[in-house]
Amino acid sequence: xxxxxxxxxxxxxxxxxxxxxxxxxxxxxxxAKAVGDAPxxxxx
Amino acid sequence: xxxxxxxxxxxVPRCYTRAMLRKILVVIAVLVVLLxxxxxxxxxxxxxxxxxxxxxxxxxxxxxxxxxxxxAAWSPWAQLDPSMKTTFSGAxxxxxxxYDWTGNDKVGRGRMTILVSRPGEAIDLRLEFIEPFPSTALxxxxxAPESAGTKVTWKMSxxxxxxxxxxxxx
Numbered sequence: 001x002x003x004x005x006x007x008x009x010x011x012x013x014x015x016x017x018x019x020x021x022x023x024x025x026x027x028x029x030x031x032a033k034a035v036g037d038a039p040x041x042x043x044x
Numbered sequence: 045x046x047x048x049x050x051x052x053x054x055x056v057p058r059c060y061t062r063a064m065l066r067k068i069l070v071v072i073a074v075l076v077v078l079l080x081x082x083x084x085x086x087x088x089x090x091x092x093x094x095x096x097x098x099x100x101x102x103x104x105x106x107x108x109x110x111x112x113x114x115x116a117a118w119s120p121w122a123q124l125d126p127s128m129k130t131t132f133s134g135a136x137x138x139x140x141x142x143y144d145w146t147g148n149d150k151v152g153r154g155r156m157t158i159l160v161s162r163p164g165e166a167i168d169l170r171l172e173f174i175e176p177f178p179s180t181a182l183x184x185x186x187x188a189p190e191s192a193g194t195k196v197t198w199k200m201s202x203x204x205x206x207x208x209x210x211x212x213x214x
Binding site for chain 2: 005006007008009010011012013014015016017018020021024
């Protein structure tokens with residue numbers, strides 16, 4: 001491991017972080033939808 | 045007469061051969077001394093810095109680096125040797141996390157330790173190479189928010205030993 005290819009590493013970090021951000025956004029949207037679909041308190 | 049010719053025929057080329065061999069050895073010695081001098085003249089320290097904008101918030105970009113278990117997804121070293129053996133020890137992530145690796149001659153053997161971890165801002169690592177030759181470097185990652193995501197800066201610095209100086213010439 002003499003020295004890393006910094007540019008390649010940063011480009012791959014971008015791909016990994018962007019994928020993780022998408023997953024987080026999707027999970028947040030899913031959670032918001034679940035909250036919106038839940039019956040309000042006191043509703044029959 | 046024939047005897048004299050035979051002696052001269054054998055003696056003259058032998059003399060030339062020795063003289064030529066001596067000249068070649070002198071040239072090689074001079075080249076080696078010049079090369080050693082050139083290596084010795086290289087800087088005693090090195091520093092490499094690269095930056096890129098990552099399309100994710102700082103907290104997410106930070107998390108990819110702060111946890112060694114996630115390095116396989118992006119580290120350029122992992123691809124140099126797909127059968128590289130890795131061991132995780134110490135803290136699960138952040139300060140105190142340790143990553144040992146052993147692989148082919150492209151990756152060698154070494155250890156990384158997270159020394160400082162400031163969530164969403166910076167990570168400092170100690171990078172110890174054991175094989176092919178021992179050396180230590182400090183690696184720093186910083187994360188700064190940008191409109192398009194996060195500016196990640198990756199810096200590696202350390203002392204330049206003889207082998208490091210020699211590799212610097214290549």
